Amino acid sequence: MVNALSTRRELRSPIRYVDWFLPLVAIGISVLGVLMNYSATWRVLEFEGNDPYQFAKRQTVFVLIGIVAMTVAALVDYRIVRDLAPQLYLIALAMLVGVLFIGKEVGGARAWFQLPGFQLQPSEFGKLASIAALAAFAASRDGGLQLNGLLNSVVLMAVPTLLVLRGGDLGTMLVYIAITMGVLLVAGTKVRHIVVLTLIGVAAITFAFTADDVFGIELLPDRQDERLRAFLDQDSNVTEANYQLEQSQIALGSGGLTGRGYLAGSQTTLNLVPEQETDFIFTAAGEELGFLFGSLPLLAAYFFLIWRILRAAQLAADMFGTLLCVGVLSMLLFQIFQNLGMTMGIMPIAGIPLPFMSHGGSSIITAFVGIGLVLNVRARRFAT
Amino acid sequence: MSDSSTSPDSTNTGLRLAFLGVVVVALFAALFARIWFLQVLATEEFRAKAETNQVRxxxxxxxxxxxxxxxxxxxxxxxxxxxxxxxxxxxxxxxxxxxxxxxxxxxxxxxxxxxxxxxxxxxxxxxxxxxxxxxxxxxxxxxxxxxxxxxxxxxxxxxxxxxxxxxxxxxxxxxxxxxxxxxxxxxxxxxxxxxxxxxxxxxxxxxxxxxxxxxxxxxxxxxxxxxxxxxxxxxxxxxxxxxTIDLELQKAVEFFLDEGLREAQGRSSVDDPRFLYPAYAGVAVVVDVRNGDVLAMASFPTYKPEWLTDGITSAQYKATFNDPQRPGPLNNRAVQGLYAPGSVFKLVTSVAAARAGVITPRGQFVDAGSFTVPVPNGGTFSNAGKVVMGAVDLSTAITRSSDAYFYSAAYSISTLEGQAQWAIQDAAKDFGFGSETGVQLPFERPGTIPDPAVKKAIFEAIPEYQNEDNTIFWVPGDTINMSIGQGFVTATPLQIVNAYAAFANGGTVFQPNIVSQSISREVDTAGDVTREFGPRVSNTIDFSGVPVDVIREGLEGVPLNRISRAFGLVSGTASTAFDGWDHRGWGIVGKTGTSESDGINKVLGRKKEDNAVFVGYAPRDDPRYAVIVVMEESGFGGTAAAPVARKIFEALRTLEQTWEEPEDLPLLAAEPVGANCPELPITVLRDATIDLVVPEGCPFGEPIPVxxxxxxxxxxxxAPDSPGLLTTIVNRQRPPPSPSTTAKAGERQRW
CATH class of the missing domain: 3.90.1310.10 (Penicillin-binding protein 2a (Domain 2))
Structure with a gap:
């Protein structure tokens, strides 16, 4: 009796069901990210008389913090996250409002708290809080989301989404929309509701981009407008965004099958791709390591990551667990697709970091915590 | 799992997750297709674009x-x-x-x-x-x-x-x-x-x-x-x-030094009247004794900086840099020139002798024209010109520059036990000799204050100096030679004038400043002082037990003909040069020196003539300025250098009236000199013909021979070397200096 009980307890122990591949691949990608951060920044740093390792060192610290955060997120039972979801959501909203007033403006977006030594981007952590809140709300509705529940869910997500847009950060806003779409889809929204919602979304985006020309109301910053135009007409030769698109593709294309060699890519070392250590970090890997050693392994690693998260969503013990995984999946999938697509010229430019690779603490830590939550859900699929 | 309605296992959720999986595959397939196109199919085209990238x-x-x-x-x-x-x-x-x-x-x-x-x-x-x-x-x-x-x-x-x-x-x-x-x-x-x-x-x-x-x-x-x-x-x-240079004063100093050198070139040598003095080179430095500011610093022969930056013809180049009658025009002799200080060093010997207790200031000594070292060492040291001066005390020995007095004092010092026998070395170091002054100029040399270790190093480095049995001892003769600033003693003119400035101001040895501050030119901070050099003190000399008033009386007598109660008429060594000077109104305190220099004059092929030195300060009762004039191969200090110094003092007296009192700034500690910088071999340090280059970052040291x-x-x-990646220089509106065309130091461009 005693024996059987203890065996059963052991069988249910979460540690038995940890998906070790998931964190290992994430850490692998982030190590490559540190190397590419160095490659993209050392020359200019050195030329300006700074420590050439400055960015690589910072990124290393971010990755280490991210790994610790991932471990913590995996250890605390995710059902506690469900119970605390309302509080987390309200804290995130408070921060998103606060940043509008006391935030620091970077590149036209007021999305950062300036803290000593680093900047904190509340919209990154807000993504996780919103995922938790939406998943908790949707999971509490029995038998799929009816119209009432759907509308409540949409309002729940609309508040942080609009706050992020108010801060001028269009890219991150799109991530929130992607999260909403993904979670609502799996939460059991009726197909016709999804179709209507999508149509409304498309109309809203079209309106936002054309409002300036048609109605004379400026809804989007010029910069964003310019980026979309540059994307739609890639041969136009006037804007910085267009230049960015072109240089980014030259970097990837000239990398070829085997790459130009680490620290030897001319686009990368000459700093010809703007914002390379952040949004365009993939081009550094693509140019210097090439298709075989850079782009393909990276694509495969990201695909593997996403696939394991999907698997975790399927295996989850309860609906909240499933939706939590789906939220993280939607967030990462959209960011990866949008970011890589942008560097390859199949998506317009929007300032979205590449998870685990782009320089920046908030984004790295958020991605790792997301993985931690997925590990948590999968490992506790038999735990009571 | 009991609650089936929220279970992910319900078919509906499974289906929706499968749909999500399809989306994932589709998106990654799109990315894969695009990257395949960019990196595998179209790579040639993009690589060509990267090569000819029109971005610089x-x-x-x-x-x-x-x-x-x-x-x-x-x-x-x-x-x-x-x-x-x-x-x-x-x-x-x-x-x-x-x-x-x-x-x-x-x-x-x-x-x-x-x-x-x-x-x-x-x-x-x-x-x-x-x-x-x-x-x-x-x-x-x-x-x-x-x-x-x-x-x-x-x-x-x-x-x-x-x-x-x-x-x-x-x-x-x-x-x-x-x-x-x-x-x-x-x-x-x-x-x-x-x-x-x-x-x-x-x-x-x-x-x-x-x-x-x-x-x-x-x-x-x-x-x-x-x-x-x-x-x-x-x-x-x-x-x-x-x-800290005052350009008006600098002009005057350069003019008078040049004039003095040319006058010296017209005088025939005392040693051999068939020859005129060469007087190729000279130094004059003025410092403010109150704060160590260098007010003027002239070194001859000189050059025009634009010759080196714009290029000169080869004829000009030869005339400027290869003329044996203008040796080393690029050298700043004020900090790079190493001279035997000669009699001006007697200030140091006086302080040392008093500290060692081997002299009584008013005690009389009979100068018989020479001093013979007692056995076992033996040897006789003579006055310059073997002049017999008769009875002298410390004051008159300084005024008349009696060598025998100081030989005797130095011998007494050399017979002492323990550290006291190195009293002259200690006093010299107190005055700042033997190490760089720390002025903000490159290539400064420390000079030499000899002791047994230094003597040994010199003898070992220079084979001709060694005797047969290769024994190197410090003998009383070394201390005796040193007492009159000869032998192994070398110093830069700046060190000497700085030592006299310290004596003038009561014992504060400044680290001289030739740069007072740097000022920002950036738009938002224009005019802000980015770095300020206040008066920096490297040492405070302890004059307790030293008869400063007697030494000063001796130095005050140098430009005078003074009637002394004990000695009658005492004629200073610079009294002729300062004849008619307003001694009451703006008295001068100083010392002449006539130092022997080693070696052969390359132009004339004969032994080098003596260097003329005058160093002093003024006004006597409220010392403000110290001046040194050193003229190479120009004869007596009193004849050649003192008249130049007199003109500089005249200029100072006139110009001073337009100047403001210096600010009473707090005294700062001296900056380390030569710290963390490699030491040079003694042969290089002593070789006056090697130019030294000090790179930035080790500003007060690290000399590297160049x-x-x-x-x-x-x-x-x-030669334009490998350009690396950052070679394109464009100055937007103004196109750039292109490699290899700008005139360089020493490049022979013919115009």
Whole structure:
């Protein structure tokens, strides 16, 4: 009796069901990210008389913090996250409002708290809080989301989404929309509701981009407008965004099958791709390591990551667990697709970091915590 | 799992997750297809685009800071000038004649002159050579429009020195980098062809003056014209550096020193009246005894910095740098010249003898013209000219410069036990001898205050000095020689005048300042003082037990004919030179020196004549200025150097009336001198013919021997080396100095 009980307890122990591949691949990608951060920044740093390792060192610290955060997120039972979801959501909203007033403006977006030594981007952590809140709300509705529940869910997500847009950060806003779409889809929204919602979304985006020309109301910053135009007409030769698109593709294309060699890519070392250590970090890997050693392994690693998260969503013990995984999946999938697509010229430019690779603490830590939550859900699929 | 309605296992959720899986696969398939296209199918095209990428990272050269005198008079400035450059290696058939003809028509310079500059043998092969400078903008545009083969017109930053050779050794000059400069200065954004400060304040304050280069990313068309700018980090101008030099005084000092040297060249030698004194070189320095500011510093022979920055003809080059009658014009003898101080060192010996207790200040000593060392060592040391002075005390021994008095005192010191026998060395070090003063000038030498270890090192390094059994002992004769500033004692003129300044102000040895501050020229902080050198104290001399009043009385007597109760008429060694001076109103306190120098005069092929020295301070009752004049191979200090000093004192007395009292700034601790810097072999330190270069970063030390500009090694360093990736230099509106064409130190350009 005693024996059987203890065996059963052991069988249910979460540690038995940890998906070790998931964190290992994430850490692998982030190590490559540190190397590419160095490659993209050392020359200019050195030329300006700074420590050439400055960015690589910072990124290393971010990755280490991210790994610790991932471990913590995996250890605390995710059902506690469900119970605390309302509080987390309200804290995130408070921060998103606060940043509008006391935030620091970077590149036209007021999305950062300036803290000593680093900047904190509340919209990154807000993504996780919103995922938790939406998943908790949707999971509490029995038998799929009816119209009432759907509308409540949409309002729940609309508040942080609009706050992020108010801060001028269009890219991150799109991530929130992607999260909403993904979670609502799996939460059991009726197909016709999804179709209507999508149509409304498309109309809203079209309106936002054309409002300036048609109605004379400026809804989007010029910069964003310019980026979309540059994307739609890639041969136009006037804007910085267009230049960015072109240089980014030259970097990837000239990398070829085997790459130009680490620290030897001319686009990368000459700093010809703007914002390379952040949004365009993939081009550094693509140019210097090439298709075989850079782009393909990276694509495969990201695909593997996403696939394991999907698997975790399927295996989850309860609906909240499933939706939590789906939220993280939607967030990462959209960011990866949008970011890589942008560097390859199949998506317009929007300032979205590449998870685990782009320089920046908030984004790295958020991605790792997301993985931690997925590990948590999968490992506790038999735990009571 | 009991609650089936929320279970993910319900078919519906499974289906929806499967749909999500399809989306994932589709998106990744799209990414894969695109990256396959970019990197595998179209890579050739993109690689070609990367090769011919019409984007250049351009370095924006910073504007170099100015060098100003203490009143703001500009001594070094930068300006842009139009230049025309020609690269003959780009000529096709018949181009040479065309270019020569057209350039003659456009610039008005004769074809032969242009051809000579174009074919400059000293220029790197296949490089552009500058054929005309100072071109006005319209002509510059005309030349550009004409687009002659191998010809370019450009703006070039040029360093100008509006005051010419005035204070040239203090200001310094800029020139090509020594080999390895860029690698040795990572992070300072140097390009291989950037010119750097090579001497003087230009050299030592290179980092301050230079500023920070900016970068600009620009897109260019096929002709390298800038189409648009894609991003810029602007350059930041270098700071202005303000000297403590007063240019009016500097002018006077240089004029009088030059005049004095020429007068000396007209006097026949006392040793051999068939010869005139060579008097090739000299030094004069004025310091403020109250705070250590260097008010004037002249070194002859001198040079014009623009000869080194703009280029000179080979005739000019030879006349300037290879003339044996103008030895070492680039050397700043005030800090690099090592001289036996001679009798002016008796100030130190007096203090040492009093401290050691071997003399009584008013005690009389009979100067019999020489001093014989008792057995076992033996040996006789004579006065200069074997003059017999009779009875002297400390005061009159200084006034009349009795060597025998100090020989005797030095012998007594040498017989003492323990540290007391090194009293002269200790006193010399108290006064700052034997180590760099720490003035903000490069290549400063420490001089030598000998002790057994130094003597041993010198003898071991110089084989001719060694005796047969190769024993090296410190003997009383060494101390005796030292007492009158001969033997192994060497000092720079700045050290000597600084020691007298310390005596004048009551014992404060300053680390002299020749730079008072640096001033920002950046837009938002323009005019802010970025660095200030207050009065820095390196030592305070303890005069307890030293009869300072007797020593001062002796020094006060030097320019006088004084009636003493004990000795009758005491004639100072500089009394003739200061005849008729207003001794009551503005009395002078000083000492003459006539020091023997080793070696052979290369021009005349005979033993070198004595160096003439005068050092002193004034006014007697409220000392403010200390002056030193050193004239190489010019005879007696009282005859050659003292008259020059007199004129400098006159100038000081006049100019002083327009000056303000110096600010009463708090005294600061001395900065470390020569810390963390490698020591040089003693043979190099003692060799007056080797120029030393001190790089930035070890400002008060780290001397590295460097060959004179113009020699083969130096030119090797000028060759345009591998450009690396950051070579394109464009100065947006003003095209850049191109590699290899700017004039370099020692480069023989013929105009």
């Amino acid at each position: 990272l351009v370095v924006l050269a910073p504007e170099r800071g100015r060098i100003l005198d203490r009143n703001g008079v500009v001594l070094a400035d930068s300006e842009f000038t139009g230049v025309i450059r020609v690269n003959p290696s780009q000529f096709g058939e018949g181009d040479r004649e065309l270019v020569l003809r057209e350039l003659e028509r456009l610039t008005g310079e004769p074809q032969e002159v242009i051809a000579e500059r174009m074919d400059d043998l000293a220029a790197a092969p296949f490089s552009f050579r500058t054929v005309a400078i100072g071109i006005e903008e319209p002509l510059l545009e005309l030349v550009t429009e004409r687009s002659l083969p191998g010809v370019e017109a450009a703006w070039e930053a040029r360093r100008i020195y509006p005051e010419g050779s005035l204070a040239a050794h203090v200001v310094g000059y800029i020139g090509a980098q020594p080999a390895g400069w860029v690698d040795d200065h990572p992070g300072a954004s140097y390009l291989p062809n950037d010119r750097i400060g090579r001497a003087g304040v230009e050299g030592l304050f290179e980092a301050t003056l230079r500023g920070t280069a900016g970068t600009s990313t620009v897109e260019v068309d096929r002709e390298n014209n800038v189409v648009r700018e894609l991003g810029e980090t602007p350059s930041r101008p270098g700071d202005d550096v303000v000297l 060959v004179e500009p113009g020699t083969a090694d130096d030119e090797g360093a000028l």
